[in-house]
Amino acid sequence: MGEPAQAMPQAVVRRRRDTAFLNETRVADLVRPRRFAKERLIAERARMTQEIGPLDLWEGYRDFTAPDDSFKRSSNAVRTSHKYGRVYYQLVRRFRPWTVVEIGTAFGVSGMYWLAGLSANRRGRLVTFDPNRQWQEIARANLAAISPRFTAVADTFEAGLEAADIRFDRPGIAFIDGIHVGEIVQAQAELLIPRLAGRWIIAFDDIRFNDGMYRCFREIEQAAAVVSAVEIESRVGIVEVEAAAKEG
Numbered sequence: 001m002g003e004p005a006q007a008m009p010q011a012v013v014r015r016r017r018d019t020a021f022l023n024e025t026r027v028a029d030l031v032r033p034r035r036f037a038k039e040r041l042i043a044e045r046a047r048m049t050q051e052i053g054p055l056d057l058w059e060g061y062r063d064f065t066a067p068d069d070s071f072k073r074s075s076n077a078v079r080t081s082h083k084y085g086r087v088y089y090q091l092v093r094r095f096r097p098w099t100v101v102e103i104g105t106a107f108g109v110s111g112m113y114w115l116a117g118l119s120a121n122r123r124g125r126l127v128t129f130d131p132n133r134q135w136q137e138i139a140r141a142n143l144a145a146i147s148p149r150f151t152a153v154a155d156t157f158e159a160g161l162e163a164a165d166i167r168f169d170r171p172g173i174a175f176i177d178g179i180h181v182g183e184i185v186q187a188q189a190e191l192l193i194p195r196l197a198g199r200w201i202i203a204f205d206d207i208r209f210n211d212g213m214y215r216c217f218r219e220i221e222q223a224a225a226v227v228s229a230v231e232i233e234s235r236v237g238i239v240e241v242e243a244a245a246k247e248g
Contacts, residue, residue, distance in 0.1 A: 008033055009083055011232045015221060020228035021095060021199065022240045027230055030090045033083075038116040038146060042109070043082065045142045049075040049107045058132040060156070064179055075107040080177075080205065084236055085113035088203070091173065091238075092117025095201060098124050098170040103157040103188055104178035105130035108139030110205075112146050114175065119147035126150040127164055129157040130178075157188055168195040177205040182212030189220050196225075196243040207237040 009031045013024050054072035057065070065071060080088070092100065092114055100114045105128040118124040126149060130136050136154045143150045153160040157178065176188055185204065192202070207217040217237040221229035228240040 007083075009087060009232050009235075011230055013228065013230050015226070015229040017227040019242065020240055022201070022228040022230055022238065026094065030087055030094065031232065032090075033086060034090070036086070036089055036116065036120070038112075038119070039082070039086070039089075041145065042085065042112045042116065045112060045145055046075065046079060046109050049079075049109065049138060049142060052138065055134055056132075058130075058135075060131060061179065064181055075109060078106045079109035080113070084205075084232070085110065087232065087236070088113040088175070089117045089120075091201065091203070092124075093120060095171065095173065096121055096123070097172045097201075099166055099168075099172040100124065100126045101157075101166060101172065101174040101192070102126060102128035103174070103176045104205075105136060105139045105152060106132075106177075107135055108142035110175065110177065111139060111143050111150070114173075115143055115146045115150055118149050124149065127153065127166055129153045129155060129160050129164075131156045131159075158191065161191065168200075169197040171199045172196075172201075174200065174202045175205070176202065180206045180209040180213050182210070182214075182216035185213065186216045186219070189216075193223070193225065193241060193243070196241055198243060200241045200243065202239050202241060204237040204239075206235065207231070208234045 011027045011031045013027050054074045057071050111128050115126050133154050140152050204217055208214050221239050225241045225243050226239045227242045230238040
């Protein structure tokens with residue numbers, strides 16, 4: 001059984017240049033619910049993962065949790081919903097990236113949607129980062145059930161980026177979904193954006209998780225290289241970056 005049908009997410013394009021890929025027409029198409037071949041498999045893998053129950057968070061999260069926090073999470077507490085997963089799948093299908101960089105693998109549910117899109121395109125690779133090795137083991141099994149087109153890095157994005165040998169000179173998508181603290185997300189974006197050449201799309205999950213997260217997203221969308229900025233309901237923010245070609 002798949003997940004129940006969900007309403008079409010509401011999306012607003014707040015800023016756009018004429019050259020943007022993410023214009024009003026394309027964004028309306030991205031959020032239109034439509035079935036795809038592997039969504040039942042993803043729903044089943046997500047159900048099985050939830051049945052594992054709560055597992056320990058990565059130790060590095062301790063500074064960002066309340067003192068009375070159990071310091072454990074189950075898959076459903078940290079996973080994307082099918083509604084947004086369909087958006088990620090459609091974004092990959094329409095934009096046709098060579099690479100999807102995911103910061104925050106968790107249990108691999110959102111990664112399965114990104115990977116299903118790459119598999120349908122028959123090109124590209126998912127490179128996903130998470131320092132929680134126990135969660136990563138589960139995520140690898142979930143991702144492998146969808147496609148072999150992935151590399152799972154058992155490290156933080158900051159520590160594992162260089163060794164991952166990602167090509168940033170071809171169109172790609174980055175998904176920032178790790179620690180939802182504005183300063184950390186800002187630092188990750190600042191590490192990522194200067195490496196980009198050509199057209200990239202950067203998606204941010206939980207942009208209204210707290211005031212710092214939303215301020216961070218609104219500041220990033222004002223950057224000179226951003227040619228389009230989209231907000232989907234109160235959850236996902238997307239910016240399209242058109243970076244200048246690197247010399248040499």
